[in-house]
Structure formats: structure tokens, C-alpha cells
Amino acid sequence: MHLILQASGADAAVVSHLLAKNPNNIYDRTDKGVRVRMVYTRATSSETEVLIHAEPDPVDLVRGSPDGYDITQYINDREFVTSSLFCSYIRSALGTALNGKPKEEYTKWVEHPFDLQLSFGPVASDLPDRVVEELFSHLGYAVTLEREELSYSFDLKKRSSVRRIILRGQETVQNALRQLFLLIPVLDNYKHYFISEDEIDKIKRYGDGWLETHPHKELIVKRTLRFAELIRKYESKEGRLSISDNKPLSAEDVENDRNALSERSNEASTDDVLTDDPPVRLNELRYRAITDVVARLPHRRRIVDMGAGEGKLSARLATIAGVESILAVEPSGQSRLRAMERFAKLEGRHGVFAMPEPIIGSLFYFDEQLQHQDVMILCEVIEHIEAYRLDGIMNTLLQEYQPEVLIVTTPNKEYNEVYAMEQESFRHHDHRFEWTRTELAERCVEWSAGTNYTYTIQGIGEQVEGYGQPTQMIIFGRREEGHQQ
DSSP: OEEEEEEESTTGGGHHHHHTOOTTSOEEEEETTEEEEEEEEEEOSSEEEEEEEEEEOTTTTTTTSTTTTOGGGGSSSTTTSOSHHHHHHHTTTTHHHHHTOOOGGGGGGTTOOEEEEEEEEEEEOSSOHHHHHHHHHTTTOEEEEEEEEOOOSSSSOSEEEEEEEEEEEEEOHHHHHHHHHHHHHHHHTOOOSOOOTHHHHHHHHHTTTTTTTOTTHHHHHHHHHOSHHHHHHHTTTTOOOOOOSSOOOOHHHHHHHHHHHOOOHHHHOTTOOOOSSOOOOHHHHHHHHHHHHHHHOSOOSEEEEETOTTSHHHHHHTTSTTOOEEEEEOSOHHHHHHHHHHHHTTTTOTTOOOOOEEEOOOTTSOOGGGTTOSEEEEESOGGGSOHHHHHHHHHIIIIIIOOSEEEEEEEBGGGGGTTTOOTTOOSSTTOSOOBOHHHHHHHHHHHHTTSSEEEEEEEESOOBTTTBOSEEEEEEEEOGGGOOO
């Protein structure tokens, strides 16, 4: 993870004094397992180039964390990508420049705009290229994104989501660094530390003079503060950001951010109506659609929520009359713990008909207790599975588990264009595929062939002509002659 700052022009040599680092000395410090180095690769009267590099210990990144026992915590990109971690590592090295307090004779240069080029990366961002560019272009930078072409021998992705970003423009050193320290974590959407009210102060300090007029201010604030309570404090006077509860933004929120940022106005849909009501999140629409279907089923006593995650859908299903048992199946231990906390809050509540039971399980392992249930649900699950493994899994679901009704939701790839996403991008970094409506329909024909099931496909979310709806829902139902008690 690195940042290269280049300044050119008659006064470029002053930049080293604003950074408070002598070009003739290498800054090399190791603190808490992280080695930070600043090296001037060019230092003349008209050109200054400094490389800022951070190299953390990958083991220290997870040591002592709640998930430290999980081997997957050691298989990640944290030690490589330029993220909030990187910003925290180099903050002390750049403290003088960020605070704008060099030696007195150079104070007058703090407000001086230099011809700058800022290069940093790699950045692993879930935002589409257009949004990444706009975050910086609205600050006056010319933006260049570089990404590697992939050479996989199997069908996964054609382009990497990892990008290197190059910014060129006239800006003061202090403002340029403050903008990066606020926007780099926004790109990565990852915070490795407890988010408190100090983040509000940081937004005001680093965003002074530019954030208030930035067209993507809401996105920046939401992905910086993450929690509704903090966002409400920041926006207490305006109350413009619509987040309904005190929880961190999830991958689903990213999708909603894209929706809000897409410039489709009237040509996208003639049915749009302007209202003062806050928008309903797509995840909420999915839950409503699924619970509506389940509530109308004649057989709904026993439900399996496969890939239940933190139990949000299972908690909704618990409020449907006639439901007697809910198995919330999830392989992640951390997610099951959060689900248990969520379910504990349901105890004793009016209108709760069944307490969900969190159990460990996976679609890759057969579990006989899941057989012959009334309803089985896979909400946004199948796209996280390699496509070549999916036929076998669907065969297990329809031929071995044999629920009365199987409900599956998955993204509609066509709708990604409405979100202004790159053509080969997925809505979530862990998606292994996303299908068009035609592709899904073809797979449903294959899956149901030779089984005792019929199916219907319907959309969830805002309808846009030519693109359909953002989510596809398939409802497989057993034929009457195959009904099992």
C-alpha cells in the first residue's frame, strides 16, 4: 500500500518543508508491527516526488481480534490495499502537513496551490468507476483509473475490481492530503477501528471548504460514519439521510448508494413519483416480498432459512401466523452469534409465533433434518456459489430435501446498468455470477426438469423498462400429486 505525491513548478522544493521531511534522509519507522517509509525519489528546485509506503504485519492485523481464531481472517487483502488502515499508519508521518503547521518561515506556503499528481493504490472498492471518478473530479482533479486485465482460464471475471488511482490538479498540500484521508476510506468502505463521534470531528476538519458542496456528500458521510445515530447527529439540522436503525452499512447499502447515484431521471421510468417519503431499501423489499409469499402459503408451519446470515429474514418470518418452527442455517459462527442476539430480543414479544433456531449448516453438506420442510428460502445466496456447483446443489434441494415450496432470490444482471455499474462488475465482491432474466429462466427449466416441481419467476424492486427489476425471485412449488405430509 502506497501513496506517491509529486509536485512540479518553480516552487516545488517547498513541498518537502510542508511535509517536514528532509529529502536527504529516509523516514523509516516501525510502530505496532507496521513499517512506514517516506523516500524522495526526486527532489529538485522544480520537481519533488515522494513515495509513502506502509508495510503491516499480516498476523498482527488480526491478532487479538474477535475473529482471530478464524483461519479466513488471515486470507484477505488488508495488508495490500490502500484503505483506512493505510491512512492510520501514515497519519503521524504526515501530521505536520495535515495540520498545516510547518516551520514559521514556510507557513505562507500552506495556502499555496501546487501542480500536484497523487498516485495511490491498490484500492479494492465496491464503487463503480464512474462514482470513483466523480468523487475526485468534483474537487478539480483529472482522474485516471488503472486496472489489471485478468487472465483466468475459467469463467469468473474479466476485469479486476482492484484499481490504482492517479489524480492531477492544482491544490494545496494540506487540502490534498485531507481529501485523501477522508475519501480513501470511503472508497474501501472498511473501518478497522471503533467508530465514534470523533469521526464527525474528522469529517468537519478534513472536509472543510469542499465537502459541503460536493454532489456525493451523502455517500461520503454515510460510508464514513456508517451508523445511523452518528449520521443523525451530523445531519441533525437537515435530517436528509434516510437510515432507519443503528447498524453499520452493509453490502446491500452499497447497492442502494449506486441506485441513488445513478443518473437515470425521467428516461429510466415514466412511473417515478416524487415524494417526501424516504426510499425503501431493496433488502427491505426482498423481505417483504418473501414474507408476503410465505404468509399466503397453505403449508408454512416449518421453514428453513438457508444462508440466514445475521437472522434478519428469519426474525421477520417469526411474525407470520401459522409458522411453528424456523431453522436459520448459517455456516459463519460470527453471523450465528449475531443472529442469536437478534432472536433473543424476540422472546416475549407480541406477535411472534415461532422462535428461530440458529444452526450451523451449509448447502455443500447434506443435513437430513432439513428434509421435507414446508418452506425453504435462499435469499441472495446462490450468486455466492460457483455456477458449476449450483446444478448439484439445486438437485439436492429439489430431489433430496424436497420442500413443499422453495423460494430463491438473486440479482438481475440487466439492472446493473441502471445502477451505472461497469459491464463486468458484480454488485458484491463475493458474487461468483449474476444472471440476466433470460439466463435465469433457462436455468430454471433445467433445474425443474425431471422433478415434481413447477415454478414462477417474478421481480422485486423498482421496474425500469428494458431492464426489469433489480431482484429476481423464483418460487418452486410441488405438484399436488407429490404432496408429502
